[in-house]
Amino acid sequence: MTVLGDGTAALHDTGPVPGPGGWPVTYEQVATGNLPVAEPPPTVPRLSAGLRLHGEYQGSGFTEPKYIARRGDGQVVQLSRLLYLVASSVDGVRDVEAIAHRVSARFGREVSGENIRFLVEKKLEPLGVTVPEGQEDDEVDAPRSDLLLALKGHRVIFDERRTTKIARSLSWLHRPVVVALVLAAVVAMDVWLFGFFGAIEPVLQVLDQPVLILVVFVLTVASLVFHEFGHASACRYGGARPGCIGCGLFLIWPSMYTDVTDVYRIGRAGRLRTDLGGVYFNIVFMLAMAGAYFATGAQFFLATVYLGHFEILEQLMPAVRLDGYYILGDLAGVPDLYGKIKPILLALVPGPRGDKARQEVAGLKKSARTIVATWVLTMVPLIIGELGYALWNLPRILTTMVRSLTEQLVGTGSAFVDGKIVEGLVGTIGSVMLLCPMAGVVYLSVKIGGRLVRAAKRTTEGRPALRLVVCALVLAGLTGLSYAWVSGVTPKPLPKQPPIAPILQPGVPTEAPPARQADTPDRSTGPGDPSAPASGAPGLPAGASDGPSPAESSREASASASPSASAPGATGGNASRSPVPSSGGTAADPVPSPSDGTGAPQPEPSPTPSESVPESPTPTPTPPPASDTPDPAPAAS
Template sequence: MAQKQALAEPSDPASPAAARVVPPLDPAYLERPRIASDVRVHRPSEEGQPWIIQRGTAGYFRVQPDLARLVQALDGTRDHRALVDLLGAPWTTADVAKALHTLAGARVLDDGAERPKRDRRLRFVPPLTVQFTVLRPERLLSRMSPLLARLANRGVAVAALVCALGGLLALALMAPALTAALGAPLPLAAYAGILGGVLATTAVHEFSHGALLTYYGGRPSRMGVMLFYLSPAFFCDVSDGWRLGRREQRVRVALAGIAAQAVVAGVAALSCLFLSASTLREAVLVFALASYVSGLVNLLPLVKLDGYIALMSHLDLPHLRDRSMTDGRRFLSRLLFGGRYVRELPELRWSVPYGLACLAFPLYLIGSAVALWAGLLQRIGEFGAAAVCAVLCYVGYRLWRGARRLVREARAAGAPLWRVALAGTLAAAAVAAALMLVSVPYRLSGGYVTGSDGRVELVLPTSADMGAVRAGEPVALYRAGVMTRSRSGSATVQDPHATSTTAPISAFTPVSGDLLSLPASGVRLRVDAAPADRTGAAVLDTGRRTLAVWCYDTYLAPVWRW
């Protein structure tokens, strides 16, 4: 389970990132302007730092001192002439009018509309993130400030580092036990304990972001849960960190959660040195490794995880990812369509490859999430299968929007229409050729069950493509664990005619015990090498199919296969 900081990156109010498409402001509100009720102006915490204009809990703008003075003067009693008199040279009425239109576009000015006192708890963040605010931790963390001050010392930091590194050494020393734990099914109670530990560690992770921000004088606005590219995750909004004067403070806030998570993982791994071989030790080993891996994933700077926020804070470049993706998109446009483009980040030589990686990585995340959840959703019925199709349709829509944006930028940069049409035709032809000519293995995943008479039966979900099952096709039998699996036997299909049956959950998931049975389709197997376990995972190899047929059979056909 991933953790993510919800961060609103500061902008210039005149930048496209700062403004949305909003109705024009009534001229009456521009004659004697006032700032909106949810707007605050923050002085720089250190000499030479920019002023910050905060709009609500999610809008932050870096501005120069002159513009900050103008915003502070907007109390609704002064017209443009009075503002010029107050601000003095070099301000003119034309400058004031231009600045006010910019501020209006950034929704900094009062437009007569009632602003919500609190932000919505449920938010959708494109392209595929849904956030739900559970807690507003500012008051709680403020009360904990004395404790935070006591913990912020070098001794605690050294102890934390020893725990984190010591845990890694403990996992290395216990490699055989760790390998066995990852490759064997565990009882349901063990998974419940691991899940509870992960949830508790995630809470510590998020509170660590907020705690360090509070220690430096900031205010975390909200914490909650979310679906991050179809994967469950947690977040802590540390947008107020942009008011911190020093970039190293913002980097520490970004990495605080990973550091806390590594300490918890280290303590868990070290405790295994004192536990005897048991299910408890296996569960703690799995939990420790999962916590370390989650911390490493959070260091990735390709999506808005902790690693990206730390990198952006270190470079002090707001919207680093978005601007790099713009450079990457423009590089592709120039390569495909021609034209002249201006780079967003010419000072960063690596912005183009970084931007291209940021464009591609979300597709990998979505593909991984679909591969992980599709089978489970399709097993629950027509609704689950339709949900998978809906997600894939949305992904296709986002890809279409991305392609349209690429073409629009190319045309705006002077790319000739004939070249755009030619590149689009070639791209469509390449996709069609891949769908029709590229063949991929088509496998059915399920489980096996050994009956009391010794016969082994292949069990598949009721949504499986039973028409693909033929006599004599090979079936690989596995012992599946929480993260790895090992080959435990082999068989072939003896009778392709399926019968309706039930199978223990241990045949479909790496859970030991037969606490629950699920409906399934059973197929008789001829065993070549008998597995030691009574139940386990099975994969039926039905040959190869073109990519188009594979996509249809895997994701579309299950909708009406029920």
């Protein structure tokens, strides 16, 4: 305080003094209450629960390096180098300023605290890598990729610790010398099985005995588990760390999986070894089954070997997310091939959208771009063709599915009611094998339909004229297709056939349905009447029959027995390439009179005493055997 000449006092700044919270304030600020507002504490980012940073994507097909992180919910995200450096510097202790100093030193360029705050809030939080500010727990609800053909409903069977032990104990099987011996052994086994022994004989023996079918089913499930051990052990052999082994639903079919995300940080050769590890262990399993056959003589082991070949072929198909898909993706250096379908197709369209898609495609190396473009341009027409083929054959598919499912469930229930437990269990397996493809077709159809509708709405948003055109085209297509279904232009349902594997379909008739006569025979004359026509049509002169001639009967019989001849495209089909069961149903064409297979008509049965037979003074001559009856026209093969 300073005393003036008139005796008054004046206040003046005495310098900063410690104030509330340690912030420097002046005396005037304290006296007037105009205190400075304290700045918020520095932000301390945190990683989301279960996040793993796997490092740089080795052997990538992108021009810029990509880094891989895996969230706790299993979603894999790709990060740029700067984002990966920021995420790897987040430990829950450092604030944005400390992270900025650390990232600047590693990135080689100056990065400020405000830059770090922006990257964390606008880039990493939307991806689910970091926790939003102010949230207490570390669980995040981040968006996931809506993959059409992804595995759903994951359930862990072997956790990471047990998987690591299993992989460590089996990794020696991936040594080059062992691999060469295994491949040589499987070649010798196949030459013996298919060239000398006969691979189909063990399968027929198994189909004849219900208990053996259950045994083969259990062995097939064991081969699936062993297949996953191959992926995990190959991952371990290559220097990566395998995760858990579990199961889920692929479309609607139960499938197994192995978490090998860590292979992205090893070289391309290691990833390909991991991709092929499952198929390689299928081969090892088949060799073990062949050894069990030589030790015991039980042929159901060879039936398991035979089925194992189909499992390998299925796994190597690159159309769906199985081993072949990931092998092709690792060859191209692109982890998600399906994610590149849209930009590859849009890059062919002129205009702004095409330019944006071409920029995204330009981020791929030339070799990767070639592989991905070839795959896309091959798969898209194939998928569209299969979808169109399934819609065209939809009536016959639904008819056959409902008919087969009804017979299967009724027959299996009857087996249990009659106390045939083994037959009932085998029939249950057959029911599951029939239900899963059906449910998969329905699920896939609903998903594809929903995606097409949403894509059409997004494309035509704000463009009413285009939306009207699209609706008109869709309506015209559905109208034409419905007319084809109703008018019978599309192929008719498959004729009912006896089951190929009767043991899987208990209660289903194993004989072909009885032949249906085209006309009602005249009972006024019997087969022994000398006036009976030689053509076998009672009451009608030769050449004047209103039913099919013997040659026509033979052709129709062959057509009803051969699915490929009953109607165009008789093999059926649907979007998921599920086989359409051939059992059950009614024939589309009139069924001819019985034939002995030579094209000659069979004699009518002898009349019963209750039937009226004209008296004859001479004995009724006995007709010659059916095989000696001359055929008036050559039978169609």
